[in-house]
Amino acid sequence: MNRAILKFTAMSCFLDRIKVVYVIFMGLVIPVGMKWETLSRGAAESQTFEMFTGSVGVALVLTGLCLGAAGTSTSRSAYSGECLPLIFSRPLTRAEYVVTKWCAIALVCGAITALQNILVAFVGMCFGEVWTVQIIGAQVLERLLDAGILSAAFLATMLARNRILQVFAMAAFYVWLVGQTLPPVSVAGPNLPGLDGVQVAGGQMFFLASHRIGDFLLPGIHVYEAMNALNFPWIELVCYVSTLLVYLFAAVAMTTRRDFFYGTD
Amino acid sequence: MQQPGVCIEVRDLSKSYKNGRVQALDSVNLAVYAGEVLGLIGPNGAGKSTLFGCLLGLLRPDAGSVHFDGKPVDYLSVRRITGYVPERPDFEQWMTGRLFLEYHHMLSRCDPSTMAATVEECLTTVELDPAVWGRRLGTYSRGMLQRLNLAQLLVGKPRILLLDEPTLGLDPVGVKIVRKVIRSFRQSGVTAIINSHQLDEIERECDRVAFLRQGKVEKIENLKGSVSGPHVLFLRWTETGSEGQHSSLVRSLAQSMGVTVQEANRSWARVGVAGGEQAARLIREVVAAGVPVEEAVAERARLEKLFESEPGSQGQ
Numbered sequence: 354m355n356r357a358i359l360k361f362t363a364m365s366c367f368l369d370r371i372k373v374v375y376v377i378f379m380g381l382v383i384p385v386g387m388k389w390e391t392l393s394r395g396a397a398e399s400q401t402f403e404m405f406t407g408s409v410g411v412a413l414v415l416t417g418l419c420l421g422a423a424g425t426s427t428s429r430s431a432y433s434g435e436c437l438p439l440i441f442s443r444p445l446t447r448a449e450y451v452v453t454k455w456c457a458i459a460l461v462c463g464a465i466t467a468l469q470n471i472l473v474a475f476v477g478m479c480f481g482e483v484w485t486v487q488i489i490g491a492q493v494l495e496r497l498l499d500a501g502i503l504s505a506a507f508l509a510t511m512l513a514r515n516r517i518l519q520v521f522a523m524a525a526f527y528v529w530l531v532g533q534t535l536p537p538v539s540v541a542g543p544n545l546p547g548l549d550g551v552q553v554a555g556g557q558m559f560f561l562a563s564h565r566i567g568d569f570l571l572p573g574i575h576v577y578e579a580m581n582a583l584n585f586p587w588i589e590l591v592c593y594v595s596t597l598l599v600y601l602f603a604a605v606a607m608t609t610r611r612d613f614f615y616g617t618d
Numbered sequence: 619m620q621q622p623g624v625c626i627e628v629r630d631l632s633k634s635y636k637n638g639r640v641q642a643l644d645s646v647n648l649a650v651y652a653g654e655v656l657g658l659i660g661p662n663g664a665g666k667s668t669l670f671g672c673l674l675g676l677l678r679p680d681a682g683s684v685h686f687d688g689k690p691v692d693y694l695s696v697r698r699i700t701g702y703v704p705e706r707p708d709f710e711q712w713m714t715g716r717l718f719l720e721y722h723h724m725l726s727r728c729d730p731s732t733m734a735a736t737v738e739e740c741l742t743t744v745e746l747d748p749a750v751w752g753r754r755l756g757t758y759s760r761g762m763l764q765r766l767n768l769a770q771l772l773v774g775k776p777r778i779l780l781l782d783e784p785t786l787g788l789d790p791v792g793v794k795i796v797r798k799v800i801r802s803f804r805q806s807g808v809t810a811i812i813n814s815h816q817l818d819e820i821e822r823e824c825d826r827v828a829f830l831r832q833g834k835v836e837k838i839e840n841l842k843g844s845v846s847g848p849h850v851l852f853l854r855w856t857e858t859g860s861e862g863q864h865s866s867l868v869r870s871l872a873q874s875m876g877v878t879v880q881e882a883n884r885s886w887a888r889v890g891v892a893g894g895e896q897a898a899r900l901i902r903e904v905v906a907a908g909v910p911v912e913e914a915v916a917e918r919a920r921l922e923k924l925f926e927s928e929p930g931s932q933g934q
Contacts, residue, residue: 357724369712442702443725444694
């Protein structure tokens with residue numbers, strides 16, 4: 354773990370004005386504001402709200418934090434605009450860089466989204482909702498875990514600098530997003546005859562597939578359910594840890610193999 | 619096996635891009651001796667930047683090796699003693715000048731207790747106004763950023779320097795600072811490679827120069843040895859007398875010695891001489907004739923000539 358990378362990556366998240374504005378709005382103002390508005394109008398919580406306060410919210414905050422690859426000092430080539438990280442001329446291994454970067458981004462992102470969940474709970478309590486320490490604790494831990502796996506996947510994609518892989522990763526991210534935002538139940542309806550029925554069945558299949566692919570690519574752990582389950586969900590945990598390790602190893606391997614220079618894509 | 623006295627050794631280094639379609643470096647061999655400053659010149663696309671990338675261990679060569687003090691470049695112990703000035707640094711806009719150097723101080727794994735003093739010393743050496751040390755880099759001018767770029771080189775007191783166009787974007791004062799820094803490193807026996815298009819800079823600061831073309835080292839020139847062959851002698855004097863008096867005197871003395879004045883004006887002349895002895899004789903006679911000579915220096919027009927020659931016309 355490199356202290357300099359850890360410190361300056363975290364600092365960049367809070368001192369880069371554009372990032373700060375984006376993260377505050379996406380991570381805090383919008384979800385907390387939605388909660389407030391929903392409760393003050395006595396309306397039911399929307400799916401968008403669920404999205405902002407869950408793992409999709411973590412992904413949105415992460416996007417802001419990762420823009421500009423927080424904390425790297427680079428040298429821009431005069432010819433093609435590719436960057437050469439000045440920091441790698443310092444005594445720093447690429448594995449150390451990747452792991453430290455992951456830690457810093459995951460911690461900052463996890464902390465922001467955990468804070469968001471706490472604020473949402475606080476707003477809820479102000480309006481008479483019942484929130485236990487166990488529920489809040491479970492949500493905080495879940496956001497940290499979400500931040501951990503999403504940061505690893507983001508880093509692997511950003512550091513690989515392989516166009517095919519990046520296109521694939523973007524597509525996979527959208528599939529995951531669909532699975533997260535539109536559960537198959539949303540398109541469930543009566544068994545319609547003819548073309549309408551085919552359309553509904555097709556939609557259900559698409560969203561179910563998105564959900565499954567999303568779970569495979571970015572598995573999460575439902576902490577509250579795990580806390581209250583009769584048997585600890587070892588399979589969920591093993592899936593989560595193994596996928597996280599795959600992303601981190603991939604990020605280290607790709608960064609180690611990569612040429613850090615222009616014209617080498 | 620590394621040659622004795624060699625600090626940087628590049629052996630049979632090859633690097634290609636686009637699946638081998640573009641050969642950036644083709645079996646480059648280069649040895650830089652300890653305490654030596656080597657200039658790297660060549661036309662655009664010659665492979666200089668690729669060579670720098672390989673020297674820094676940021677590019678993976680297709681074949682060959684680079685060793686600093688007998689160790690591969692990607693050893694952390696080598697990185698610890700290597701300083702690099704990139705051509706066009708891209709700074710984090712949110713950082714301040716002071717923070718940027720603190721970052722590099724930490725990355726260099728220097729003693730944390732020396733951080734404040736080192737950062738201050740580096741910023742002072744590059745003559746960056748203390749009023750801007752705490753300002754965001756987004757507000758810095760290009761010249762200020764170049765100075766900061768140079769300041770980060772000083773962090774960690776490197777023993778091996780790789781300077782990529784170190785004077786690019788600097789005003790004359792900034793250029794003087796770069797020279798001062800290089801000279802102070804030189805005095806402490808640091809080994810350096812300077813990649814620059816500023817040929818006068820290369821001539822001024824380097825012991826030898828390597829000319830790269832089409833991924834190969836075409837020629838290595840010794841710049842600090844005595845000048846034996848025909849060359850141009852540049853003479854500058856203080857013009858104190860009536861207009862053009864000294865200029866006419868220099869012209870007539872040169873003519874009497876059978877040498878050609880290629881160019882002259884009121885206070886300087888460029889004279890083509892046959893060799894070092896003839897140059898020394900001319901200087902003696904000009905001084906004896908009462909011309910207040912300020913500067914007499916051999917112009918090594920060979921560097922420009924390297925660019926003019928046809929590819930492959932000069933053997934290594």
